[in-house]
Amino acid sequence: MFLSLIVAVFVVSAYVTFMKHSETLRLVTASSKTTTWAASELESDMLKFLYTFELYETGNRTHDEVLLRYELLWGRVNMLKTGDETQRFRLIKDAETLLTRLLTTLNRNEQMVLDFPSLNATLAKKIHQEFASLLPSVRQANIDSFLGPQRLDDLLKVHKLQKEFGFFLIGLLLSGLAFIAIILIESTRHKMQSLHDSLTGLPNRKYFNDRLSLVEINSIKKRQKFSIHIIDLNGFKSINDTYGHAAGDQLLKEVAIRLQYCISADDMVARLGGDEFGIIQEGINDSSRAALLGDRVCKALSIPFCFNDINIYPRASIGISLYPDDANSAIDTMGNADMAMYRAKSSNYFGYNFFDSVMYEDALRLKILGNALPHAIIRNELTLYYQSIVDIQTGIITGVEALIRWEHSRYGFIAAREIISVAEQIGQTTHFNEWVLKTACTQNKQWQDEGLPFVYMSVNVSQVMFIQDDLIASVQHALAVTGLAAKYLTIEITEDSIMVEIDRAIDILGNLKRLGVSLALGDFGTGYSSLSHMKELPVQRLKINHSFVQDLNEDPKDTRFITTILQLAQSLDLNVVAEGVETEQNRLDLLELGCHFGQGYLFAIPMPALHMTALLLKQKDGMA
Known part of the structure; x- marks a missing residue:
């Protein structure tokens, strides 16, 4: 449930952040590339037309160049007046009025500009003054596109969107970090589960074998001995068949608890599978300490286990082997402990058996x-x-x-x-x-x-x-x-x-x-x-x-x-x-x-x- 919530927050934050970022880009683009650009281009076309007109009067420009600048200005005004992309320009204060005046002026003087070579100087000067009178308004529109209320409103929206973008970006980062943390926690938990028995909580066989390898290396360095105890419950199948698997599971849990009380802080107990447990006893000098541990385990497992007011007696067979006394490797030592356990089991013996060399032949025979x-x-x-x-x-x-x-x-x-x-x-x-x-x-x-x-x-x-x-x-x-x-x-x-x-x-x-x-x-x-x-x-x-x-x-x-x-x-x-x-x-x-x-x-x-x-x-x- 918690993981689903984190994923949902992550997805929503990512989506909203993307949408806010897109809106910010749209506003910036609309303001910079459309409104501001259109206003500056209008002023530029207006200045170029007036400048070309003045040069024509002095003989430095041709009539065709004047007509070209006139048509460009007309096209610019017409685009700003009717174009979808320039809609935001028309929202500038007095922009709509300005465009109307420009179009009216352009229409009124069109024929005179076409007949420009035959005009007298007075009429030409009048046309120039009429367009020049509109230049301040065009310049003001250009200024308003940068600093006017519309621009300010866009900037405020961009600022607001940036704050929202930052907020959701923080949410995105936090949910991402939480997601990563959950992945790490789940990975750790999965690793723990892969190394521990789900029923008893004890280390499993893999963990036992990994620890055994480290104990072997440590034992060689310190020149110490260690013992392995293999413990197998006798009659466990009968308990499952008679009282049900719930009783069997409870017995395994109780055995796990009792075994943990038997070992010291440096020792390790694990469930190897089914009704079999293993103990690694480190730092011993001889078999006496191994025997003491065997006695403690036998005593702990001899106490009846009560399930639904029924006493169940968890009898066990235990095999013990010492490294390096009984074998040259930890794996062989474990195999020897297993043999000793089966010797105890075959004798219907409730207790522990130490490995001896005769068991090799017995194991082969078995x-x-x-x-x-x-x-x-x-x-x-x-x-x-x-x-x-x-x-x-x-x-x-x-x-x-x-x-x-x-x-x-x-x-x-x-x-x-x-x-x-x-x-x-x-x-x-x-x-x-x-x-x-x-x-x-x-x-x-x-x-x-x-x-x-x-x-x-x-x-x-x-x-x-x-x-x-x-x-x-x-x-x-x-x-x-x-x-x-x-x-x-x-x-x-x-x-x-x-x-x-x-x-x-x-x-x-x-x-x-x-x-x-x-x-x-x-x-x-x-x-x-x-x-x-x-x-x-x-x-x-x-x-x-x-x-x-x-x-x-x-x-x-x-x-x-x-x-x-x-x-x-x-x-x-x-x-x-x-x-x-x-x-x-x-x-x-x-x-x-x-x-x-x-x-x-x-x-x-x-x-x-x-x-x-x-x-x-x-x-x-x-x-x-």
Whole structure:
């Protein structure tokens, strides 16, 4: 609005200034080139005629020269009397009367001038005196054209126009200066916008990189170190999906504020993009100060963020690298910090990791596996193995757990945990999750169609897949395309995955239960769920972590712990499956404690679908 006003003032001032200047020129031209010029030319023609007439009487001019001067004077008078351009001359006082008298005199003496050679001296003298008598009036008209009221009026108008011209010229200059100032301000603001994040107000990646180059030069000159901290928010997509982008934006703003409180005056924090932030910490001597900053950031981000009376926990993974300890350039140092951040992220670790040289190989491995995994999913190069879940007393298979396997051409066997971590880091969790669900459900439906014993299929879902992906839709799609009844599918989630966002987890589990699928809480005993939360979780099965089972005979605490779990499960009407049953003694001890279901190498190792088919067929034949 303000810019439009300035432009309008500039345009109007320019237009009015031009018009005033044009009017001034017109008046000056009209006065100088028309009125004044016409008056002076009239007097000049009058004098030349009289002078020629006098010379003719003395024999120094011819009759033709007299006639020529007479006709020129007549033409001048006639032009002044009737011409449009000489209108302003006729406005001079008594000019109109003068012109009439001149024309009358010219008409009356025309024939006598033509007959001039035959005139006597007395008549010639009379003609000369008649024209000479008009000369003072002609001279006065000439004087009035320079100094008369009309001229004075023109000068006053010119003066007024000049004042107005000056006024509008000042307006033109001021609006021009204002326009230039606005351009400079807008240019500065545009530059600021190009270097700052519009949401948080923090420097952006470009500004961060520019500052990093200067810090590197300064560090070399002063022989000092600096550290780079790369901070990535965990589960940010889930927050956007669950609470909306308004909540996500508010969280980013709050994180930006908290990070600014963590740094010193010489440090810089920037939003690098999305949910990733960066900090440049200058003038350090060793990693201790970098660690202190990492601690401050972790502490600041561990405080819940409240949005519409909902507490959101902004967990983050932080990677730290030092220059020149870890690299010979600032860019490589930043890359190292990024690697350290991904190491922390892949470990589901809330805190910071310092870069170390081993991460080069890890980063290369992650890059190779990350590039290969999408193709492996599309080409069905991944394989599901199945491990039986049995009734400890009878040995009957009641369920199977699907376990992912990947035989990579370079790295060989890739563990399930690493496959899931790679899928999460490259953003392929949805495709990966859907592939596992569909493949597992297809296999179970195939066993049922072949007349084998009906068992439930247990599928593990990682923390990121559980919280961030649309698990409900993936399960519905898998059941729909395979035709497997929902009651034969069990979704297994770890205790830690649920506790990240307990309220949302309860909603997701409730929706899954309404689909008809069973729910199992895996690795139970290793997390930090409370009894109050346990009552709210709509699960049907607890799976005791293998670490408690394997030391059952050696550590009385494990015995008491499993007994407590079994009592808790009984009070909540839950089944319990003991993982990691590897010896007969483990089986007997569990049976004695009242645990009815187990899983482990004692019963069967994870095996391909063909081998599990044979095992189920054997069970069917034994039951016949």
